[in-house]
Amino acid sequence: MLKILPLGGTGTVTKNMYVYEYLKGGKVIDRLIVDCGIGFPDEEMLGVDLLIPDASYLFGKEKTIRGLFLTHGHDDHIAGLPYILPQLNRNIPIFASKLTAGFAENTLEDFGIKKKIQAIDDNQIINLGNFAIETISVTHSVPDTKHLIIRTPEGILYHGTDFKFDWTPVDGKKPDLQKMAQVGQEGILCLLTDCLRVEKDGYSLSESSLRDGLVREARGVKGKLIVTTMSSNIHRIQQAVDVAAEFGRKTVFIGRSVEQNVRVAERLGFLRLPKNMIIAKKQAKKLPPQKTCLIVAGSQGQIDSSLARMSKNEYLLAQIRPGDKVVFAADPIPGNEKAVYQVIDNFIKLGASVSYHDIYDDLHVSGHASAGELSLFLTLLKPRYVMPIGATFRQMSHFRDIAKPLGFDKKDFFLLEEGQFLEVERGQAKKGEKIKLKTIIVDGLGIGDVGKIILAERRKMANNGMAIAIIPVSEKSGRVVGQPEIITRGFVFVRDAQELLADAGRLVGTIAPQGTKITNWKEAKEKIVTQLTQLFFTETQREPLVLAMMVKIN
C-alpha cells in the first residue's frame, strides 16, 4: 500500500513538500520526501518573513525516511531545508540535479549548514527502500528542473513538479518527451502535477522568445541598460548578457541573490559568460554608461532590493540619469503590483525610460504549462489518477474541468488539501485520513512562535494603534495608589486628543478609584477594557488594542 501526503503545495502554491509512504502489513516501512520549500505570508500575516511546511508529522519517524529529492532550485521547493532539516535529521540523504544541488547547498550554507547534496542525472536509478527513483528532464524558469518517476511495488508514481514544454529552450535541453511516452506506456498509477497556469488557454511561449524583445530594448539606448528579472532565471540572465555583449555592453551583476545564483550557475556550467564582457561592480562606474549593462535584483519591487534603492538614487555605484533604460524582464507576481509600480514611477521621475509588462508583453514568459500543454501532458502520460499540486484550489478545480473532454472522470482527480492523505492500494486510490497542520511562521529568529494571537494583536495595532491604561497598586495594601495613566500609540494625535484621553482617565478612575482596594482585578480589568473600547469607538470610530495593566509598587 502507498500513501501520499502533501505537507504543503496544494491550495497554497508555495511551501512545496510531499511525503510518499510505502506500507507493508499496515506499517510504513519506507518514506520518501520530495521538496522542502518556503511559503510566503498573505497580507493578513503582518510582519511575517516567511512560512515553512509543518513537518511535525515526520518527527520521530526519521528512521523510515530513506531520502529527500529536490525537483528544482526555486525557493518554494528548496529554501525550507535550513529550517526543517535540523528538525529531522541532518544525515537524510538529499538528491537533486546538479544545479538544484548547487542552489540548495548554497541555501544551507547561508545558515551555516554544510551538507553535500548528491547530484544525479537522468541515467541513474536511486533505490531507496521500496522506491526506485529516476529523474526526467523538463523545462521551467530555472534550468535543470526534473520530474520524478517513482517506481514502487504498487505501481508507478510520477511527480510532475513545476514545468512547461519549451521546444526551444535557451540551453537546448528539451523536455524528454520520449521518456515520458515510455513511462506512460508502462502505465502510471498516479500523476502529481503542476497546474498553476491551467487558467490560460493554449501553450506557454518559449523562454528563447524573449530574445527579440531584449534586442529591441537594447537598441539605441544612450545611457546605461538596466535589466531586472527573477534571480533564479538563469536562462533569462544568459539572454540579457548575450544581447548586452552584442551591443558592446559589459555586464555587471548587482544584488545578493543575482550575484550568488550567477556564481553557482556559472561554476556548474549552466551559464556561459562571454569573455571579457563581465565586470565587477566598482569597475562599472569607470566605463561610459552606453558601454554597460546592469543586471539587478529586485524585479518584484522588493523594498530593500538593489533595484528599489537604485530607483531612488540611493545606490551609490550607479546613479540614474536621463538616457538610462530600465527593462523589467519579469511580470509582477499578483500582490506585488503596487511595489513594482512604485519602482517604475521612481525611475521615470529620475528621467530614465522604463519598459515593463503594461507596455510590452514580450519581456516575460511564464515557466508553467498552460492548458494546452497540460492536455498534451495528460495525453502522453495516460495516468490512472491525477493529483494536482503547486496551485490554488480554483486552479486545481479548473484543471479537473478541462481534463473532462480528455476522458478523465471527476473521480480520477484528487484535489487534496494540505495534510490530506491519498491512499493507493491494488491499483485503487482513495482519500485517507487528514492530519491537522499548523501554519509555521518564521519571523526574525523565531520559528513557529508567532501564532494567531500575536498576528491578531499586530493586525489590531496596525489598523487602529493601541491604548493602555496603567493603574498603580500598592503591593502591600492592594489599594490603588495613584491616577491612572493612559498611553496611546498609533491611535490618535495625542496633542489634539487631550480631552478624549482625560475622559478615558476619568473613566478608568471610576472603575478603579484611588485609595480603594480592588478585590477582583480580573473583573475590573475586563470592565476597563470594555468601557474604554466603547468610549474610543463612539468618539473616534476606531478600535485600538486596549489594555489595562496594574503596576505593583512597594
Add this chain to the structure above:
Amino acid sequence: MLKILPLGGTGTVTKNMYVYEYLKGGKVIDRLIVDCGIGFPDEEMLGVDLLIPDASYLFGKEKTIRGLFLTHGHDDHIAGLPYILPQLNRNIPIFASKLTAGFAENTLEDFGIKKKIQAIDDNQIINLGNFAIETISVTHSVPDTKHLIIRTPEGILYHGTDFKFDWTPVDGKKPDLQKMAQVGQEGILCLLTDCLRVEKDGYSLSESSLRDGLVREARGVKGKLIVTTMSSNIHRIQQAVDVAAEFGRKTVFIGRSVEQNVRVAERLGFLRLPKNMIIAKKQAKKLPPQKTCLIVAGSQGQIDSSLARMSKNEYLLAQIRPGDKVVFAADPIPGNEKAVYQVIDNFIKLGASVSYHDIYDDLHVSGHASAGELSLFLTLLKPRYVMPIGATFRQMSHFRDIAKPLGFDKKDFFLLEEGQFLEVERGQAKKGEKIKLKTIIVDGLGIGDVGKIILAERRKMANNGMAIAIIPVSEKSGRVVGQPEIITRGFVFVRDAQELLADAGRLVGTIAPQGTKITNWKEAKEKIVTQLTQLFFTETQREPLVLAMMVKIN
C-alpha cells in the same frame, strides 16, 4: 491670465480635484473647481479608510469660488464632497449631469448634508464669472459622463475627464465627436485629459461587447446565477439584468452600494428594469434557484462586502450550493488581486462554478481610452498644450511619448505634480509655483488627525508588535518604588519568552534601579528604549515599538 492647479489626480490617479483660476491685474477674481473625489490609501497607510484632497489652499478664498463641476459619478470624483464642502462653503453652486447629480446628492445625504446639485445638459452654457462652461457627452464606465469646455477670455480649456470612445454604448448615447471637432476647430489652448490606459495599444472594447460573454455564462446554469461588478457600472448591470430576464431569471440586487446606485439610476431613467423581473431580497429564497439572478456588490473582494460574506456562506438570504455560478464581470484593480482570489477560492470550495478574468477575458472592458483612442482624441481636438490627468507619473510620461509622432513636442506636455500650478498667459503656458499639499487621511471620524507619526507607529507595531517598560516612581520622593514591568503585544509569545522578558526587566532595573532617584528622566528613558531595542533585536531579530513609561504614584 489663467492658472490651473491640480489638488489631486495627477500622479495618484484618484482624489481628483482641479482648480481653475482667472486673474486680472495679478489678482484671482474667479475660481472654478472641477471634481472633488476621494483617494485610496496605499499599503503603507495601515488602517486608513480613505484620503481626501488637501483643499486648504482654498480656505479664505471662498468668495472667488464661482462654482464646482462634477464630471461623473465615480467616488474618486465626487465622494470627497461631504468632507470638503463643509470646510469651504456649503452654498457653492454645484453642477453636474443628471445621473452624476443624483449620485452626488446621495453621497452628501449619507453624511446628513442636504444639497441640491444643479443638473445640466449639453445645451446649456453655465456662466461663472469669466468662465463659460459647456458639457460634452462622452462614454465611460458610469453613464452620463461629461467632458467640460471651459471658455475664458484667455482661450478655451478642455477638461477631458475619464472616458473612452464607445461607438456602441449600451444606452446608445455616443460620444459627441461633432462637438469635439467643432471646439477643436475653434482652437483649444490647453487640454486636460485622462490617460490612465495609455499603456495599452489600440482601442478599448465597447461596453456592449460584454453581452455575448454574459449570455454564454447564463446558459445552462442549474442553480443561482450570481453576477458581481462595480456598483456604479449601471450599463453592465443593465446588461446582466437583461440577459437574466432572457433566461427567465428574476434579478435581486444585493449590497448597499449596488442597491443605492440602482435606485438612483432607475429613478433618473438611466436603468430600465424589465417589468416583473426584479424581486426583493426576501423573495429570492422562495424562487427556485434556476429562476434567480443575484447582482451582488463586492467585485473587488472587499472583506465586508455581501459577495465576500456569500463566499463563506455567511450571507443568510442566499446559501451557495453546487450548481450555482458566480460571474466576475469586473477585473481586479491592481492591489486587490489577493482579496478577489480569496473570494473565488471560497466559492469554488462551496461547489460553485466561478468565471473570472484569468479564464475569460470578455467579462470586463475598461472604461478608459487606450493609446489609439487618445491619438484620435488629440488629432480631433488639436490642443496647443496638453496636461495629462487622472493617471500615474509613468502613464503621463508614456502619453507624452506616444504623442510625439502625432506632432506634439515634449514641451507641449505638462506633467504636473499635485500642488503644481500651470500658468497660461497670452497663449503661452508655463509651470508656475508649487504649493505644499498634505496627505489628508480619513480614519473613522477623524479627518486629517492621522499623520506620519501615527502611521509610523502603526507600521512598527504591525511588523513586530510593541514592548513597554513601566517604571513606578513616587510622586513625592521621585524615587523608583517598584520593579519595572515589561508588557508586550504582537511581539513574542509571552509563555515561551519568559527568559527574554526577565532579561529585559533586569536591564531596565540596572538603568533605573529601585530606590534610586533618577534626576534626568528623559535621558533614562532614551537609554532604556535604545538598550531594550538592541536586546530584543539581538535575541529575536525583531524590532518592536519600544516605550519606557514612568508611572507616578502618591
